[in-house]
Amino acid sequence: MRIAHRFTTRMTASSMVVAAALALVGVQAAGHTASAATPKKAASVVDCTAANTELTVQQVSRPINHLLLTATNTGTKLCNLYAAPYLGAGEGAQAAVPWLESSRPQAVVTLAPGESGYAGIMTSSPEGYEGYTAKTLGVSFSNRNLDGSIGKSVTLKLPNGGVYFDSSNHVTYWQSDVYDALLG
Incomplete structure (x- = not known):
């Protein structure tokens, strides 16, 4: 017991x-x-436009025939870079530089103030044809619906007094990492 x-x-x-x-x-x-x-309180996020970003374009040594487009958030709020930039190579460009679909990231690139996003631009390749030298690059930001641009366009001077473009040119989607942008 x-x-x-x-x-x-x-x-x-x-x-x-x-x-x-x-x-x-x-x-x-x-x-x-x-x-x-x-x-x-949710952080306020706006669209990245020419009004709240600074755009630069530079030639890179590797890979060859590539440019790097950089968008830096100069505003005071987070901003979203949607899809890829709309680009026109040369004054009065007849066709937009096509987007490289295989470079689509899994999420929208969001930039905090002072941060940068990147897009890689392939200008030419041995497979390309009908080339020309462009002295400027027109840049517009894609809107949220990916059916047009938002804000004003910016015209940038291309390095070295001009860059050769041909039919094989393309631009990557916006990336948060410079190396991802240049792999496209």
Whole structure:
């Protein structure tokens, strides 16, 4: 009988400890749920445009026949770079530089103030034809719906007094990493 009584006492004590622990966890979980449910002020995010970014274009040594387009957020809010830039190589360009679909990132590139996003531009290749030298690059930002541009266009001077473009040219989607932009 004594063994049964000790066993019952231990079970009762163990049950009480478990119940207390569960109650404590429940109180803590309720506290976390309440704080998680409390709405926090969301950071304001705007579209990246010529008004809140600085654009630069430079020639890179590797890979050959490539340019690097950089967009730096000069604003005070986060901004989104959608898809790829609309580019026109040369004054009065007849056709836009095509987007390289295989470079599409998994998410929209969001830039904090001072951060930069990148797009790689392949200007020519041995497979290309009908080439010409462009002295300027017209740049427009894609809108959220990817069906047109947003804001004003910017015209940049191309390095070395002009760059050779041919039919094989393309531009990558905006990337958060310069190396990803140049792999396209």
